[in-house]
Amino acid sequence: MTQPVISIITVCYNAEKHIEKTIQSVLAQTYPHIEFIIVDGASKDGTMAVVERYRDRIATVISEKDKGLYDAMNKGLKAATGDYVYFLNADDLLHDNQVLEKTFAACPDADVYYGEAMFLAEDGSPLGLRSQQTPHKVPEHLHWKSLQHGMVVSHQAFIVKRAISPAYDLQYKVCADIDWMIQVLKQAKTCCNTRLVIAGFRVGGASKQRQRLAWKERYRILDHYYGKVSNFLHHLYIVGRYIVKKKY
Numbered sequence: 001m002t003q004p005v006i007s008i009i010t011v012c013y014n015a016e017k018h019i020e021k022t023i024q025s026v027l028a029q030t031y032p033h034i035e036f037i038i039v040d041g042a043s044k045d046g047t048m049a050v051v052e053r054y055r056d057r058i059a060t061v062i063s064e065k066d067k068g069l070y071d072a073m074n075k076g077l078k079a080a081t082g083d084y085v086y087f088l089n090a091d092d093l094l095h096d097n098q099v100l101e102k103t104f105a106a107c108p109d110a111d112v113y114y115g116e117a118m119f120l121a122e123d124g125s126p127l128g129l130r131s132q133q134t135p136h137k138v139p140e141h142l143h144w145k146s147l148q149h150g151m152v153v154s155h156q157a158f159i160v161k162r163a164i165s166p167a168y169d170l171q172y173k174v175c176a177d178i179d180w181m182i183q184v185l186k187q188a189k190t191c192c193n194t195r196l197v198i199a200g201f202r203v204g205g206a207s208k209q210r211q212r213l214a215w216k217e218r219y220r221i222l223d224h225y226y227g228k229v230s231n232f233l234h235h236l237y238i239v240g241r242y243i244v245k246k247k248y
Contacts, residue, residue, distance in 0.1 A: 004109075005033045006100060007082030007162065011072040012090035013041035018202070020050050021124060025093040027057055031100035035059045035082045039072045047090075070168035070176045077165060084113075086159045092201045093124065099198055103159065107192035111161045112184065114142055114193060117154035118200035126200065130154055140193060144185035148226045150218070151178055156199040160184050174210055175217035182225050 008026055012019055026036055038051055040063040048063055055061065060079045066072040077085060088094065095118060103113050116138055119127040138153055139146050146152050155177045164187040168176040185191070 003031075003033050003104065004083035005035055005081070006031070006084040006086055006104075006159065007035040007037060007076075007080035008086050008088055009037045009039065009073065009076030009080060010088050010090055011039045011041075011069060011076060012043065012047055013072075014043045014045045014047060015040075015090035016043070016046040016050060018091040019047055020053075021093060022088060022090055023051070023054050023058075026088065027054065028097045029094065029100050030098050031104065033082075034100070035080065037076050037079050038062070039066075039076045039079075040064075041066045041072055067170065068173065070170055070172070074167045074170075077162075077167060080162055082162060084159050085162045085165050087155060088199060089156070089201065092156050092199050093120065094199050095197045099196060102196055103194050103198065106194040106196070107190070110190045110192035111164055111188035112142070112191040113159040114138070114153045114191060115157045115196040115198040117157040118197050120200040120202045122202060124200075124202070127203065129197065138193070142185065142191040142193065144182050144188075145226070147178060147182050147185070148222060151181075153181070154199075154201070155181070156201050157197075159198075161188075164188060172217050172221070174214045175221060178218060179221045182221070 010019070010022060010026075026034065036058045037060045038058055040047055040051065040061070042063055042065045051058070051061060062075055062079065066075065073087060076087070094100070103115070106113065117130045119130055121127055138157075142153060158181060164184055166180065166183050168180050170176070172179055
């Protein structure tokens with residue numbers, strides 16, 4: 001069986017501090033069929049100087065102004081030619097050098113491959129699995145209704161067949177990823193639980209304003225896909241669980 005090509009898309013802006021580690025984690029993979037794409041939003045720091053050091057091993061580099069994160073991600077999707085697409089942000093790291101090889105060995109020809117993600121400290125050291133640090137547990141079997149409970153799978157642990165990957169909806173500023181994942185899963189016929197830690201991502205502090213916007217956008221998205229009553233009841237459960245956790 002022919003091994004598939006995976007298009008790894010890294011979107012960045014003023015990422016000079018961490019992007020080299022991200023690039024190195026891709027280039028160190030034992031899996032040979034990688035199309036590496038970097039989409040830079042016209043960074044004003046030394047990001048592009050770092051990228052240029054590895055230019056001969058990167059399939060496509062785009063550096064120009066964009067309309068935000070999801071616009072840049074759409075540019076990456078348009079540039080991708082691989083069988084699968086995967087987004088690895090500029091402060092994320094693939095978990096180990098064999099993770100892509102092990103991912104595609106887990107199941108043949110799945111529409112979606114998914115797994116765990118690791119929280120990382122600023123210096124890149126592991127802080128613990130996302131499922132251990134948040135209420136979101138990776139489901140044994142993933143389908144589109146799984147996301148009515150929220151982001152049960154991290155975006156950094158989600159690899160998708162390009163043929164079923166839509167563009168990101170730019171009406172959402174911070175939660176277009178959950179909308180995109182639901183659309184993907186509604187089309188997916190097979191989802192492979194790799195049971196692997198696929199990537200790690202640094203934990204950053206989101207502003208309260210962004211957190212409020214994220215809650216509003218997520219509520220709208222889940223309303224759209226799962227219905228108002230079901231969504232309201234699920235959010236009552238989430239709020240109740242949060243209150244109990246804070247109390248004890």
